[in-house]
Amino acid sequence: MSEKYLLQADNTFIDMNMCKYILGVLLGMYILFSPKVGNAVVSEDEHETFNTVDYVFEHVGDSYEWHFFTINDFHATIPLPVILYSKYSGWHFFMSNKFHYSEAGFPFHISDEGKNKGKIVEILENGSEFVPFDFSLTRAIVGLLLASLILILVTFRTAKLASRNINQKPTGLQNLIEPIIIFIRDDVAKPFAGEKYKRYLPFLLTLFTFILVANILGLVLPLGINITGNIAITMVLALFTFLITTFSGNKHYWKHIFNPEAPWYMKSPVLPLMQFIEVSGMLIKPIILMIRLFANMLSGHMIIAVLIGLIFLMSAMYGIVAGIGTSIISIIFSVFIVLLDLLVSFIQAYIFAVLTAMYFGMATEKGH
Amino acid sequence: MFLLPHLGTIIWTTIIFGIVAFILGKYAWKPLLRAIHERERYIDISLRKAKSAREMLSNLKQEQEVILKQTRHNKSELLKEGTVQRDKIIADAKEKARTDAEKIIADAHKRVQKEREEALVDMRKQITTLSIDIATKVVGADMKDKERHEQMVKKLVEDIELN
Numbered sequence: 001m002s003e004k005y006l007l008q009a010d011n012t013f014i015d016m017n018m019c020k021y022i023l024g025v026l027l028g029m030y031i032l033f034s035p036k037v038g039n040a041v042v043s044e045d046e047h048e049t050f051n052t053v054d055y056v057f058e059h060v061g062d063s064y065e066w067h068f069f070t071i072n073d074f075h076a077t078i079p080l081p082v083i084l085y086s087k088y089s090g091w092h093f094f095m096s097n098k099f100h101y102s103e104a105g106f107p108f109h110i111s112d113e114g115k116n117k118g119k120i121v122e123i124l125e126n127g128s129e130f131v132p133f134d135f136s137l138t139r140a141i142v143g144l145l146l147a148s149l150i151l152i153l154v155t156f157r158t159a160k161l162a163s164r165n166i167n168q169k170p171t172g173l174q175n176l177i178e179p180i181i182i183f184i185r186d187d188v189a190k191p192f193a194g195e196k197y198k199r200y201l202p203f204l205l206t207l208f209t210f211i212l213v214a215n216i217l218g219l220v221l222p223l224g225i226n227i228t229g230n231i232a233i234t235m236v237l238a239l240f241t242f243l244i245t246t247f248s249g250n251k252h253y254w255k256h257i258f259n260p261e262a263p264w265y266m267k268s269p270v271l272p273l274m275q276f277i278e279v280s281g282m283l284i285k286p287i288i289l290m291i292r293l294f295a296n297m298l299s300g301h302m303i304i305a306v307l308i309g310l311i312f313l314m315s316a317m318y319g320i321v322a323g324i325g326t327s328i329i330s331i332i333f334s335v336f337i338v339l340l341d342l343l344v345s346f347i348q349a350y351i352f353a354v355l356t357a358m359y360f361g362m363a364t365e366k367g368h
Numbered sequence: 369m370f371l372l373p374h375l376g377t378i379i380w381t382t383i384i385f386g387i388v389a390f391i392l393g394k395y396a397w398k399p400l401l402r403a404i405h406e407r408e409r410y411i412d413i414s415l416r417k418a419k420s421a422r423e424m425l426s427n428l429k430q431e432q433e434v435i436l437k438q439t440r441h442n443k444s445e446l447l448k449e450g451t452v453q454r455d456k457i458i459a460d461a462k463e464k465a466r467t468d469a470e471k472i473i474a475d476a477h478k479r480v481q482k483e484r485e486e487a488l489v490d491m492r493k494q495i496t497t498l499s500i501d502i503a504t505k506v507v508g509a510d511m512k513d514k515e516r517h518e519q520m521v522k523k524l525v526e527d528i529e530l531n
Contacts, residue, residue: 061370062377083376134376141380148388155396162403167410181400201401202393210388231370232377236385298370 050316059305060226063139064096086132143225147214192357194364208353215345229297234290242286245359252367300341307334
């Protein structure tokens with residue numbers, strides 16, 4: 001029943017997702033491989049340059065500073081803290097604007113090229129580059145903190161309200177949060193997470209709301225943060241699922257992996273292979289979770305970045321009028337994509353929670 | 369570039385998500401889930417109570433109807449009985465009055481008869497006395513006027529007879 005449920009959910013949105021991917025791929029290919037464009041576009045007066053690839057990557061990737069917009073020479077940027085540990089020089093703590101106004105002899109800078117592109121490197125005394133451990137509060141982490149803060153504020157307020165009017169009509173925020181809780185409890189945890197669903201309910205609720213808030217926060221364009229489209233973040237979420245699944249695995253679960261029920265003469269030749277496949281499956285499940293959320297959110301962000309980048313590209317290539325003309329189309333498409341991503345945000349949070357619940361359910365299922 | 373997870377991000381995310389999951393689990397979801405559960409239980413109990421109250425009410429109504437019916441029945445029965453009783457009482461009274469009257473009349477008759485007899489006896493006694501007196505007077509007195517005596521006796525007897 002659960003499989004069917006999921007397939008249905010995926011099928012319904014496959015068409016919309018396909019449209020999005022095709023659109024994204026076409027636009028991306030046009031920008032990246034157009035013979036006229038190349039990597040960098042230099043306009044006629046040689047002053048304004050526009051590098052589309054860098055523009056898109058800067059907007060969907062992570063960054064050491066929080067950049068909003070640039071008007072001529074004015075950069076609206078919030079510097080973020082950089083925390084480094086180098087085995088040569090120990091711990092370092094400074095704000096990211098130091099990269100721009102660095103005094104002479106400052107050993108750290110963000111590498112522009114080579115295999116360390118985008119990373120913070122330390123120039124050692126002998127002139128060679130060294131990559132220190134980087135615990136900086138990057139833009140994605142700040143976004144994550146923001147999402148956590150919003151989530152904590154909202155849920156705490158709701159919890160306070162709920163414990164104040166027990167056995168009464170829900171008021172205010174309760175009407176927003178309680179349906180989500182009931183939805184997760186009745187439509188995610190109860191049907192998928194098995195008999196002991198109550199034990200996993202708080203985690204599933206945190207997972208769903210956390211992903212949802214992070215997804216939606218990432219869609220707020222002026223903030224320009226890509227939170228759940230960052231593979232490290234989705235990796236951690238999937239890792240939590242994986243660890244909880246593995247540690248709640250009962251005898252039946254492990255027996256199914258290492259010694260599946262089958263006649264000995266059938267399984268003995270292929271048992272190592274079966275074990276290998278099952279163990280791979282154990283690992284692949286969270287990896288799928290990680291990739292699915294990451295790819296979905298990244299693609300949405302990338303399309304929006306490409307669409308917006310197109311305005312500047314056209315403006316740089318064919319003048320300001322072309323830019324304005326393109327902006328009309330770009331904005332219409334962007335609005336469509338943002339709305340689609342809003343839907344995707346809910347769906348991905350839901351799918352992540354449902355799959356997690358299913359893995360928990362599998363791990364705690366009793367033998368038949 | 370996007371497919372390589374950044375170690376710093378992993379560590380920060382683990383810390384942040386771990387703390388958020390712990391805090392929310394303890395201070396947000398727990399009271400919220402309890403409140404929701406509590407409310408659901410309350411609604412459930414209230415609904416059940418309402419149902420039983422409704423049932424009780426309908427039972428009461430039925431009972432009421434039964435009682436009403438019975439009362440109505442009793443009333444007509446009583447009325448009927450009352451009528452019968454009344455008729456009987458009246459009939460009895462009439463009967464009694466009749467017998468009483470008859471008895472009174474009979475008594476009166478008896479008494480009249482008796483008085484009459486007594487009167488007759490008394491009269492006879494007086495007649496005798498009178499006759500003796502008269503005879504004494506007649507015998508003792510001067511029988512000068514025979515015709516007058518005869519007339520007087522005759523008149524006396526006539527008087528007696530009249531009585």
